[in-house]
Amino acid sequence: MIFRLVLAELRHRPGRALFLLAGYALGVAVMVVLLAVGEAMLEQARDRALVGGGDVVLVPAGISVEMLRTGGVESLFLGIDQARFLQREVLEGPRGRQEYGIHAASPILDAKRFELLVGGRTLPIIASGEIPSRAAAAGAAPALLAGRWEDSDADRRWAEPTHAELLRQIDHFHLPAGETARDSTWAEWHYFNVVLDANRWVYLTFMVGGRMSVPGEWGGRLLLTIRGADGTHRSLVRDLPGAVVRFDTASPDLRFGDDSYVRLEGAVYHVVARLPGASVELRVHPAPRRYFPPADLGGRTLTSGYVVPALYARAEGTLCLPACEPVSGAQAYHDHNWGTWRDVSWEWGAASDERFSLLYGVVRGEDTPDQGLFAYLVDGSGPVGIFRPRAIRTTEEQTVRVSGRDLRVPRRLAFDDPRRGLDVTIDIDAAHVTDLQRERARYFVQMRGVARVVERGREVGRLPGFFETYVD
Structure with missing residues (x-):
């Protein structure tokens, strides 16, 4: 019965029937291609060599591994900020190895654009690079047909100076x-x-x-x-x-x-x-x-x-x-x-004892967007954490005499990052004020005190240090 209906449709409206058939065939073809691409991407994700080896891949924000490997235009000009620092102190530092079980980290420059000077001519090229010892440790070393592939002294200085x-x-x-x-x-x-x-x-x-x-x-x-x-x-x-x-x-x-x-x-x-x-x-x-x-x-x-x-x-x-x-x-x-x-001002502080160091700061200019306050906690095993407190608060003040007038300056400062579990209170023991004779942020205050640092509910320590701010 269905076959007879198909033949009747072809006899009476052959053009429409062929158009519908072509559309159906195109849809099936697209689905087959998508399934094939998905299967290929899955195989690449399982291939240690294709994704740089290892178990976790770090890529620039907003870029996927597939985009890097397929040569997406956006990926040519992006990199990971502070890559050396991440490699040495976070991933392969004592804390990364001992506390998080990281065996090795293999940095990769993938499909980067360079200019090659040859015989007075400039040639645009696309190049990639890896550190041989790190690639091998991550299970992504290539199969050499001849010669040697080993770290140069420049590789060593990059990864382990x-x-x-x-x-x-x-x-x-x-x-x-x-x-x-x-x-x-x-x-x-x-x-x-x-x-x-x-x-x-x-x-x-x-x-x-x-x-x-x-x-x-x-x-x-x-x-x-x-x-x-x-x-x-x-x-x-x-x-x-x-x-x-x-x-x-x-x-x-x-x-x-x-x-x-x-x-x-x-x-x-x-x-x-x-x-x-x-x-x-x-x-x-x-x-x-x-x-x-x-x-x-x-x-x-x-x-x-x-x-x-x-x-x-x-x-x-x-x-x-x-x-x-x-x-x-x-x-x-x-x-x-x-x-x-x-016309620059800043908030800054650095405090340390034998075990821990705390650093915080922000620089402000007239027409420069506020970058936001940062805080950094580190010990002998490397970074403990990088934090983004909302602001520094003056919770207590004291009066000092400067240029013939009474000026209110901090006696106690505080800031916190609730999302990452940092809480800092700074008690000021001594303050020295310099009159800069300018309209904005006129007085520069240098302070000595002790920072009480609490990280995730645990007191890290009471760290003596130096602190700076500006007041009007």
């Missing part, structure tokens, strides 16, 4: 380019603080700044701030012309004339400074894994970069302020900043 090599990679000077090189607010500096005892400490800054592209319009500055046992502060300054300043874009090394410098020898910073009425000679030993990697942000008028090679360090040597005294095993801190600093 010595402490000295790591410090040189993250702590080095920068050459500003374009308009930034002609900006008079450009500055870059090494900052050290050293705690001499419960009531005395020093801040030491080696700064390079000015219009770096204009001879004679840039130079160096040494700034030493001394906090005495009686609570008073005094600052010593020495300015030097650019002609006697030497800095290195491949290391932390910096020289001011013949008598002042920062030099990295092995994994130890040698710090020597001569100022009117004072001199500093220190060796600063950063603790392994207690660092924060380079990070930068920018806007139309703000460029800001920051790295902390030594959240926790020990210092030894001699300080003459002007009377000379030995320094042995003093707690120290070192960071490195660079950027343009017109």
Whole structure:
């Protein structure tokens, strides 16, 4: 009966019948193709070599493994931020290996666009790269037909540098380019603080700044701030012309004339400074894994970069302020900043003991979107967590006398990240205020205190540290 109806339809309306038949056939064909593609993707997902080996694949946000492997255009220009840091400290660090059972992590550059210079010609190419030892450990090493495939020294430095090599990679000077090189607010500096005892400490800054592209319009500055046992502060300054300043874009090394410098020898910073009425000679030993990697942000008028090679360090040597005294095993801190600093303010703090270090901060510029406060907790096994608190709250205030007026400054600060379980309360023991004589964020407040850190309901510790903010 059905066959007779089909024949009748073909005789009376052959065009419509053939059109319906073609549509049905096309639908079946599309379904067959989709099933075939799905089966192929499933097989690729099971193939360790195709997805880089291992059990988990980390890809740039918004990109799938399939897009990377099939050469999606969007994937050509994306990467994972702080890939080296993730590799060394999170995935293959002591905490990743011991607490989370990570055997190996294999970084991959997949289908990246490069330019190849050959015989004076520039050829666009697409290239991929892996670290042989990591690929083999993740089960994704290729089957070699001939030759050898093993780590070069550059591979080793990328994945597993010595402490000295790591410090040189993250702590080095920068050459500003374009308009930034002609900006008079450009500055870059090494900052050290050293705690001499419960009531005395020093801040030491080696700064390079000015219009770096204009001879004679840039130079160096040494700034030493001394906090005495009686609570008073005094600052010593020495300015030097650019002609006697030497800095290195491949290391932390910096020289001011013949008598002042920062030099990295092995994994130890040698710090020597001569100022009117004072001199500093220190060796600063950063603790392994207690660092924060380079990070930068920018806007139309703000460029800001920051790295902390030594959240926790020990210092030894001699300080003459002007009377000379030995320094042995003093707690120290070192960071490195660079950027343009017109009408900039920040919230910042760093606190450490023998076991843990806490770092938090945010930089604000006039026309730069607020990047939001971050907090970072780390110990000798690597990062404990990165947190995004909503804001810093001043829960108690105190009054200090500045420039002939009473000014309210923090006595207690607090911030938290309920989603990740961080709660921090900072009790301020000492505050020093500088009047910057500007309209916005006029007063710069440097503080010494103790941070009580609670992580997921457990008190991590009470960490002594230094903290900074601005008030009006």
